[in-house]
Amino acid sequence: MLYYLFDYLDKLDFPGAGMFQFVMFRSAMAAIFALLIGVFFGKKLIMKLQKKQIGETIRDLDLEGQYSKRGTPTMGGIIIILSILFSMLLFGKLENIYIIIMLVSTVWLGTLGFADDYIKVFKKDKEGLEGKFKIIAQVGLGLIVGLTIYFSPEIVVRENTEIRIDNVIEDVTYKSEDVKTTSTTIPFVKNNNFDYRWLVSWLGDYADEAVWVVFVLIVILIVTAVSNSANLTDGLDGLASGSSAIIGVALGILAYVSGRVDFASYLNIMYIPGSDELMVFASAFVGACVGFLWYNAYPAQVFMGDTGSLTIGGIIGVFAVLIHKELLLPILCGVFFVEALSxxxxxxxxxxxxxxxxxxxxxxxxxxxxxxxxxxxxxxxxxxxxxxKTPITEPKLVTRFWLIGILLAVLAVATLKMR
Structure with a gap:
Protein backbone atom coordinates (compact mmCIF):
# COMPACT_ATOMS: atom_id res chain seq x y z
CA MET A 1 0.00 0.00 0.00
CA LEU A 2 2.85 2.38 0.78
CA TYR A 3 4.29 1.68 -2.67
CA TYR A 4 1.14 2.99 -4.33
CA LEU A 5 0.82 5.93 -1.96
CA PHE A 6 4.37 7.09 -2.60
CA ASP A 7 4.01 6.39 -6.31
CA TYR A 8 1.11 8.87 -6.30
CA LEU A 9 3.12 11.35 -4.22
CA ASP A 10 6.06 10.98 -6.61
CA LYS A 11 3.84 12.10 -9.48
CA LEU A 12 3.10 15.22 -7.41
CA ASP A 13 6.86 15.78 -7.01
CA PHE A 14 6.73 15.10 -3.27
CA PRO A 15 10.35 15.13 -1.97
CA GLY A 16 11.75 11.64 -1.31
CA ALA A 17 8.70 9.78 -2.64
CA GLY A 18 10.73 8.39 -5.53
CA MET A 19 12.69 6.17 -3.14
CA PHE A 20 9.84 3.66 -3.19
CA GLN A 21 10.47 3.05 -6.88
CA PHE A 22 13.76 1.36 -6.03
CA VAL A 23 13.59 -2.37 -5.33
CA MET A 24 16.63 -2.26 -3.07
CA PHE A 25 15.08 0.39 -0.81
CA ARG A 26 11.78 -1.44 -0.50
CA SER A 27 13.63 -4.71 0.10
CA ALA A 28 15.53 -3.20 3.01
CA MET A 29 12.34 -1.73 4.45
CA ALA A 30 10.47 -5.03 4.00
CA ALA A 31 13.19 -6.95 5.86
CA ILE A 32 13.32 -4.46 8.74
CA PHE A 33 9.55 -4.22 9.05
CA ALA A 34 9.05 -8.01 8.95
CA LEU A 35 11.72 -8.44 11.62
CA LEU A 36 10.12 -5.84 13.88
CA ILE A 37 6.67 -7.37 13.44
CA GLY A 38 8.11 -10.77 14.37
CA VAL A 39 9.80 -9.43 17.48
CA PHE A 40 6.95 -7.29 18.81
CA PHE A 41 3.98 -9.33 17.63
CA GLY A 42 5.75 -12.58 18.52
CA LYS A 43 5.94 -11.72 22.20
CA LYS A 44 2.19 -11.08 22.41
CA LEU A 45 1.37 -14.23 20.46
CA ILE A 46 3.58 -16.37 22.68
CA MET A 47 1.81 -15.03 25.76
CA LYS A 48 -1.59 -15.87 24.25
CA LEU A 49 -0.42 -19.36 23.29
CA GLN A 50 0.83 -19.92 26.82
CA LYS A 51 -2.49 -18.78 28.32
CA LYS A 52 -4.37 -21.19 26.09
CA GLN A 53 -1.82 -23.90 26.97
CA ILE A 54 -1.05 -24.56 23.32
CA GLY A 55 2.11 -26.53 24.01
CA GLU A 56 4.18 -28.93 21.96
CA THR A 57 3.78 -32.64 22.65
CA ILE A 58 7.32 -34.02 22.93
CA ARG A 59 7.98 -37.61 21.93
CA ASP A 60 10.24 -39.67 24.17
CA LEU A 61 13.45 -39.75 22.11
CA ASP A 62 15.82 -40.00 25.08
CA LEU A 63 17.68 -36.84 24.08
CA GLU A 64 19.46 -34.38 26.34
CA GLY A 65 17.23 -31.45 27.29
CA GLN A 66 14.22 -33.01 25.60
CA TYR A 67 11.87 -32.88 28.56
CA SER A 68 12.58 -29.21 29.26
CA LYS A 69 10.82 -28.45 25.95
CA ARG A 70 7.53 -29.90 27.08
CA GLY A 71 4.78 -27.31 27.12
CA THR A 72 6.69 -24.87 24.90
CA PRO A 73 4.08 -23.06 22.76
CA THR A 74 3.78 -24.25 19.17
CA MET A 75 2.04 -22.91 16.04
CA GLY A 76 4.55 -20.04 16.12
CA GLY A 77 4.74 -20.20 12.33
CA ILE A 78 1.86 -17.72 12.46
CA ILE A 79 4.49 -15.13 13.40
CA ILE A 80 6.43 -15.80 10.19
CA ILE A 81 3.34 -15.78 7.99
CA LEU A 82 1.86 -12.56 9.36
CA SER A 83 5.24 -10.82 9.28
CA ILE A 84 5.60 -11.66 5.58
CA LEU A 85 2.04 -10.70 4.66
CA PHE A 86 1.97 -7.36 6.49
CA SER A 87 5.40 -6.41 5.20
CA MET A 88 4.46 -7.24 1.61
CA LEU A 89 1.16 -5.37 1.85
CA LEU A 90 3.13 -2.26 2.77
CA PHE A 91 6.17 -2.49 0.50
CA GLY A 92 5.32 -4.91 -2.31
CA LYS A 93 4.11 -4.18 -5.81
CA LEU A 94 0.95 -6.24 -5.40
CA GLU A 95 -0.06 -6.43 -9.08
CA ASN A 96 3.21 -8.22 -9.91
CA ILE A 97 2.32 -11.78 -10.90
CA TYR A 98 5.33 -13.23 -9.09
CA ILE A 99 4.31 -11.54 -5.84
CA ILE A 100 0.73 -12.75 -6.25
CA ILE A 101 1.93 -16.35 -6.62
CA MET A 102 4.17 -16.07 -3.57
CA LEU A 103 1.39 -14.58 -1.42
CA VAL A 104 -1.04 -17.32 -2.50
CA SER A 105 1.59 -19.97 -1.74
CA THR A 106 2.24 -18.50 1.71
CA VAL A 107 -1.45 -18.43 2.66
CA TRP A 108 -2.14 -21.85 1.10
CA LEU A 109 0.60 -23.72 2.94
CA GLY A 110 0.11 -21.68 6.10
CA THR A 111 -3.50 -22.84 6.17
CA LEU A 112 -2.42 -26.44 5.59
CA GLY A 113 0.13 -26.31 8.41
CA PHE A 114 -2.31 -24.58 10.74
CA ALA A 115 -4.91 -27.32 10.15
CA ASP A 116 -2.29 -29.96 10.96
CA ASP A 117 -1.22 -28.20 14.17
CA TYR A 118 -4.83 -27.55 15.18
CA ILE A 119 -5.64 -31.25 15.04
CA LYS A 120 -2.52 -32.11 17.04
CA VAL A 121 -3.03 -29.48 19.73
CA PHE A 122 -6.78 -29.08 20.11
CA LYS A 123 -7.98 -32.51 18.98
CA LYS A 124 -5.13 -34.22 20.88
CA ASP A 125 -4.31 -36.34 17.85
CA LYS A 126 -0.52 -36.77 17.66
CA GLU A 127 -0.73 -37.82 14.00
CA GLY A 128 -2.30 -34.52 12.98
CA LEU A 129 -3.78 -34.12 9.53
CA GLU A 130 -3.76 -37.34 7.52
CA GLY A 131 -0.78 -37.60 5.21
CA LYS A 132 -2.92 -37.98 2.11
CA PHE A 133 -4.59 -34.63 2.75
CA LYS A 134 -1.19 -32.94 3.13
CA ILE A 135 -0.04 -34.41 -0.16
CA ILE A 136 -3.27 -33.39 -1.91
CA ALA A 137 -2.85 -29.81 -0.69
CA GLN A 138 0.81 -29.68 -1.74
CA VAL A 139 0.02 -31.19 -5.13
CA GLY A 140 -2.79 -28.67 -5.49
CA LEU A 141 -0.42 -25.78 -4.91
CA GLY A 142 2.06 -27.26 -7.37
CA LEU A 143 -0.72 -27.43 -9.98
CA ILE A 144 -1.71 -23.82 -9.34
CA VAL A 145 1.86 -22.57 -9.66
CA GLY A 146 2.72 -24.72 -12.70
CA LEU A 147 -0.45 -23.86 -14.61
CA THR A 148 -0.16 -20.17 -13.76
CA ILE A 149 3.36 -20.14 -15.20
CA TYR A 150 1.98 -21.80 -18.33
CA PHE A 151 -1.09 -19.63 -18.87
CA SER A 152 -0.06 -16.21 -17.52
CA PRO A 153 1.14 -13.83 -20.28
CA GLU A 154 3.15 -11.93 -17.66
CA ILE A 155 5.47 -14.83 -16.87
CA VAL A 156 8.00 -14.77 -19.66
CA VAL A 157 11.77 -14.74 -20.13
CA ARG A 158 14.38 -13.62 -22.59
CA GLU A 159 16.85 -16.41 -23.11
CA ASN A 160 20.55 -15.64 -23.19
CA THR A 161 22.59 -16.22 -26.33
CA GLU A 162 26.36 -16.46 -26.22
CA ILE A 163 28.56 -14.77 -28.81
CA ARG A 164 31.75 -16.81 -29.05
CA ILE A 165 35.03 -16.09 -30.81
CA ASP A 166 37.54 -18.96 -30.86
CA ASN A 167 35.31 -20.78 -28.37
CA VAL A 168 35.62 -17.88 -25.91
CA ILE A 169 32.47 -16.02 -24.77
CA GLU A 170 32.89 -12.41 -25.88
CA ASP A 171 29.37 -11.18 -25.19
CA VAL A 172 25.91 -12.28 -24.06
CA THR A 173 22.84 -10.99 -25.88
CA TYR A 174 19.12 -11.52 -25.43
CA LYS A 175 16.36 -12.15 -27.91
CA SER A 176 14.19 -9.11 -28.55
CA GLU A 177 10.91 -10.83 -27.75
CA ASP A 178 9.64 -12.30 -24.47
CA VAL A 179 8.89 -16.00 -24.67
CA LYS A 180 7.36 -18.79 -22.64
CA THR A 181 9.96 -21.37 -21.76
CA THR A 182 10.48 -24.56 -19.83
CA SER A 183 14.21 -23.89 -19.63
CA THR A 184 15.97 -23.59 -16.31
CA THR A 185 19.47 -22.78 -15.10
CA ILE A 186 21.73 -25.77 -14.60
CA PRO A 187 24.93 -25.38 -12.54
CA PHE A 188 28.53 -26.22 -13.43
CA VAL A 189 28.13 -26.40 -17.22
CA LYS A 190 29.04 -23.89 -19.96
CA ASN A 191 25.69 -24.00 -21.72
CA ASN A 192 23.83 -23.28 -18.51
CA ASN A 193 20.25 -23.51 -19.81
CA PHE A 194 18.54 -26.88 -19.62
CA ASP A 195 15.19 -27.26 -21.39
CA TYR A 196 12.87 -29.91 -19.98
CA ARG A 197 11.76 -30.43 -23.59
CA TRP A 198 14.80 -32.67 -23.98
CA LEU A 199 13.07 -35.21 -21.71
CA VAL A 200 10.19 -35.59 -24.18
CA SER A 201 11.98 -34.85 -27.44
CA TRP A 202 11.26 -38.41 -28.55
CA LEU A 203 7.59 -37.45 -28.89
CA GLY A 204 8.34 -35.37 -31.97
CA ASP A 205 5.48 -33.05 -32.90
CA TYR A 206 3.80 -33.62 -29.53
CA ALA A 207 6.86 -32.57 -27.51
CA ASP A 208 5.83 -28.91 -27.24
CA GLU A 209 2.61 -29.84 -25.45
CA ALA A 210 4.02 -32.75 -23.47
CA VAL A 211 6.87 -30.69 -22.02
CA TRP A 212 4.42 -28.52 -20.10
CA VAL A 213 2.88 -31.60 -18.54
CA VAL A 214 6.37 -32.66 -17.46
CA PHE A 215 7.09 -29.14 -16.20
CA VAL A 216 3.95 -29.03 -14.04
CA LEU A 217 4.80 -32.45 -12.59
CA ILE A 218 8.30 -31.22 -11.75
CA VAL A 219 6.84 -28.14 -10.02
CA ILE A 220 4.57 -30.41 -7.96
CA LEU A 221 7.56 -32.60 -7.02
CA ILE A 222 9.67 -29.60 -5.99
CA VAL A 223 6.95 -27.94 -3.88
CA THR A 224 6.13 -31.20 -2.12
CA ALA A 225 9.74 -32.27 -1.59
CA VAL A 226 11.08 -28.96 -0.25
CA SER A 227 8.03 -28.37 1.95
CA ASN A 228 8.31 -31.80 3.57
CA SER A 229 12.12 -31.54 3.85
CA ALA A 230 11.80 -28.29 5.80
CA ASN A 231 9.23 -29.99 8.00
CA LEU A 232 11.72 -32.79 8.81
CA THR A 233 14.48 -30.25 9.54
CA ASP A 234 12.37 -28.49 12.16
CA GLY A 235 13.61 -30.53 15.12
CA LEU A 236 16.12 -28.33 16.93
CA ASP A 237 15.77 -24.82 18.30
CA GLY A 238 16.46 -22.34 15.52
CA LEU A 239 17.58 -24.92 12.95
CA ALA A 240 14.79 -24.55 10.38
CA SER A 241 14.24 -20.81 10.84
CA GLY A 242 17.96 -19.95 10.71
CA SER A 243 18.62 -22.20 7.72
CA SER A 244 15.63 -20.74 5.88
CA ALA A 245 16.85 -17.18 6.45
CA ILE A 246 20.20 -18.10 4.88
CA ILE A 247 18.46 -19.68 1.88
CA GLY A 248 16.19 -16.63 1.57
CA VAL A 249 19.19 -14.30 1.24
CA ALA A 250 20.60 -16.37 -1.63
CA LEU A 251 17.21 -16.58 -3.37
CA GLY A 252 16.78 -12.81 -3.08
CA ILE A 253 20.15 -12.25 -4.77
CA LEU A 254 19.29 -14.69 -7.54
CA ALA A 255 15.90 -13.03 -8.11
CA TYR A 256 17.44 -9.58 -8.29
CA VAL A 257 20.18 -10.46 -10.81
CA SER A 258 17.67 -12.43 -12.92
CA GLY A 259 15.39 -9.38 -13.11
CA ARG A 260 18.17 -6.97 -14.14
CA VAL A 261 19.30 -7.36 -17.73
CA ASP A 262 22.76 -5.92 -16.98
CA PHE A 263 23.50 -8.37 -14.15
CA ALA A 264 21.86 -11.25 -16.03
CA SER A 265 24.10 -10.54 -19.03
CA TYR A 266 27.22 -10.46 -16.86
CA LEU A 267 26.33 -13.79 -15.24
CA ASN A 268 25.14 -15.27 -18.56
CA ILE A 269 21.74 -16.32 -17.25
CA MET A 270 18.25 -15.83 -18.66
CA TYR A 271 16.64 -12.45 -18.09
CA ILE A 272 13.26 -12.66 -16.31
CA PRO A 273 11.37 -9.33 -16.56
CA GLY A 274 9.68 -8.41 -13.28
CA SER A 275 11.41 -11.04 -11.17
CA ASP A 276 13.52 -8.43 -9.37
CA GLU A 277 10.36 -7.60 -7.38
CA LEU A 278 10.74 -11.01 -5.78
CA MET A 279 13.72 -9.61 -3.88
CA VAL A 280 11.23 -7.60 -1.82
CA PHE A 281 9.41 -10.81 -0.93
CA ALA A 282 12.69 -12.61 -0.17
CA SER A 283 13.70 -9.76 2.13
CA ALA A 284 10.38 -9.93 3.98
CA PHE A 285 10.86 -13.70 4.26
CA VAL A 286 14.36 -13.32 5.70
CA GLY A 287 13.19 -10.61 8.11
CA ALA A 288 10.28 -12.79 9.24
CA CYS A 289 12.56 -15.80 9.83
CA VAL A 290 15.06 -13.72 11.81
CA GLY A 291 12.25 -12.09 13.80
CA PHE A 292 10.91 -15.53 14.66
CA LEU A 293 14.44 -16.71 15.49
CA TRP A 294 14.50 -14.04 18.21
CA TYR A 295 12.22 -16.34 20.21
CA ASN A 296 13.04 -19.66 18.56
CA ALA A 297 16.78 -19.63 19.26
CA TYR A 298 17.99 -21.97 22.01
CA PRO A 299 16.33 -22.31 24.44
CA ALA A 300 13.22 -21.83 22.32
CA GLN A 301 10.29 -19.88 23.71
CA VAL A 302 8.10 -20.98 20.83
CA PHE A 303 8.13 -23.63 18.08
CA MET A 304 6.96 -22.92 14.54
CA GLY A 305 5.04 -26.18 14.20
CA ASP A 306 3.84 -27.39 10.82
CA THR A 307 2.24 -23.96 10.41
CA GLY A 308 5.72 -22.60 9.86
CA SER A 309 7.81 -25.50 8.56
CA LEU A 310 5.48 -26.52 5.73
CA THR A 311 5.11 -22.87 4.75
CA ILE A 312 8.78 -21.90 4.64
CA GLY A 313 9.67 -25.03 2.66
CA GLY A 314 6.90 -24.39 0.15
CA ILE A 315 7.91 -20.73 -0.20
CA ILE A 316 11.49 -21.72 -1.01
CA GLY A 317 10.39 -24.31 -3.57
CA VAL A 318 7.92 -22.02 -5.39
CA PHE A 319 10.39 -19.11 -5.33
CA ALA A 320 13.13 -21.19 -6.96
CA VAL A 321 10.76 -22.37 -9.69
CA LEU A 322 9.65 -18.81 -10.51
CA ILE A 323 13.22 -17.63 -11.09
CA HIS A 324 14.15 -20.81 -13.01
CA LYS A 325 16.77 -21.85 -10.46
CA GLU A 326 15.12 -25.00 -9.10
CA LEU A 327 18.07 -27.20 -10.12
CA LEU A 328 20.18 -25.25 -7.62
CA LEU A 329 17.97 -26.41 -4.75
CA PRO A 330 19.95 -29.60 -3.92
CA ILE A 331 22.93 -27.30 -3.24
CA LEU A 332 21.12 -24.29 -1.80
CA CYS A 333 18.85 -26.44 0.41
CA GLY A 334 21.57 -28.96 1.12
CA VAL A 335 20.73 -29.09 4.84
CA PHE A 336 17.05 -29.82 4.10
CA PHE A 337 18.04 -32.26 1.36
CA VAL A 338 20.37 -34.32 3.57
CA GLU A 339 17.86 -34.37 6.43
CA ALA A 340 15.21 -35.81 4.11
CA LEU A 341 17.62 -38.31 2.55
CA SER A 342 18.64 -39.54 6.01
CA LYS A 389 31.18 -40.96 19.89
CA THR A 390 30.24 -38.03 22.12
CA PRO A 391 26.86 -36.31 21.63
CA ILE A 392 26.99 -32.74 20.32
CA THR A 393 25.06 -30.15 22.29
CA GLU A 394 22.06 -28.61 20.60
CA PRO A 395 23.35 -24.99 20.31
CA LYS A 396 26.66 -26.14 18.81
CA LEU A 397 24.91 -28.52 16.43
CA VAL A 398 22.53 -25.84 15.16
CA THR A 399 25.38 -23.36 14.69
CA ARG A 400 27.34 -25.90 12.65
CA PHE A 401 24.33 -26.58 10.45
CA TRP A 402 23.96 -22.82 9.92
CA LEU A 403 27.62 -22.56 8.89
CA ILE A 404 27.17 -25.41 6.42
CA GLY A 405 24.06 -23.64 5.11
CA ILE A 406 26.02 -20.42 4.57
CA LEU A 407 28.74 -22.27 2.65
CA LEU A 408 26.14 -24.00 0.47
CA ALA A 409 24.33 -20.72 -0.21
CA VAL A 410 27.59 -19.07 -1.32
CA LEU A 411 28.35 -22.10 -3.50
CA ALA A 412 24.89 -22.02 -5.08
CA VAL A 413 25.29 -18.37 -6.09
CA ALA A 414 28.89 -18.96 -7.20
CA THR A 415 27.83 -21.77 -9.55
CA LEU A 416 26.52 -19.09 -11.91
CA LYS A 417 30.16 -18.32 -12.75
CA MET A 418 31.69 -21.75 -12.08
CA ARG A 419 31.52 -23.34 -15.52
Missing part, protein backbone atom coordinates in the same frame (compact mmCIF):
# COMPACT_ATOMS: atom_id res chain seq x y z
CA UNK A 343 15.02 -40.40 6.80
CA UNK A 344 14.39 -42.03 3.42
CA UNK A 345 17.63 -44.02 3.63
CA UNK A 346 17.00 -45.11 7.22
CA UNK A 347 13.47 -46.33 6.56
CA UNK A 348 14.40 -48.06 3.29
CA UNK A 349 17.41 -49.84 4.79
CA UNK A 350 15.47 -50.88 7.89
CA UNK A 351 12.67 -52.43 5.82
CA UNK A 352 15.15 -54.13 3.48
CA UNK A 353 17.20 -55.70 6.28
CA UNK A 354 14.12 -56.74 8.19
CA UNK A 355 12.79 -58.54 5.13
CA UNK A 356 16.17 -60.15 4.37
CA UNK A 357 17.48 -60.95 7.84
CA UNK A 358 14.34 -60.89 9.97
CA UNK A 359 15.68 -57.97 12.01
CA UNK A 360 15.71 -54.36 10.90
CA UNK A 361 19.07 -52.56 10.93
CA UNK A 362 19.87 -48.85 10.91
CA UNK A 363 22.31 -46.62 9.06
CA UNK A 364 22.14 -43.75 11.55
CA UNK A 365 21.62 -43.82 15.30
CA UNK A 366 18.47 -41.76 14.78
CA UNK A 367 16.84 -39.72 12.05
CA UNK A 368 16.32 -37.00 10.92
CA UNK A 369 20.08 -36.57 10.76
CA UNK A 370 20.35 -33.85 13.42
CA UNK A 371 19.20 -36.34 16.06
CA UNK A 372 21.98 -38.73 15.02
CA UNK A 373 24.55 -36.27 16.35
CA UNK A 374 22.71 -35.99 19.67
CA UNK A 375 23.09 -39.70 20.41
CA UNK A 376 26.23 -41.32 21.94
CA UNK A 377 28.24 -43.61 19.68
CA UNK A 378 28.98 -46.22 22.32
CA UNK A 379 27.35 -49.10 20.48
CA UNK A 380 24.20 -49.00 22.59
CA UNK A 381 22.29 -48.34 19.36
CA UNK A 382 22.81 -50.82 16.53
CA UNK A 383 23.71 -48.56 13.61
CA UNK A 384 26.29 -48.64 10.82
CA UNK A 385 27.50 -45.10 11.55
CA UNK A 386 28.48 -44.65 15.21
CA UNK A 387 30.42 -41.39 15.00
CA UNK A 388 30.47 -39.01 16.72
Missing amino acids: VIGQVTYFKYTKKKYGTGRRIFKMTPLHHHFQKPGDGSIDAIIQKP
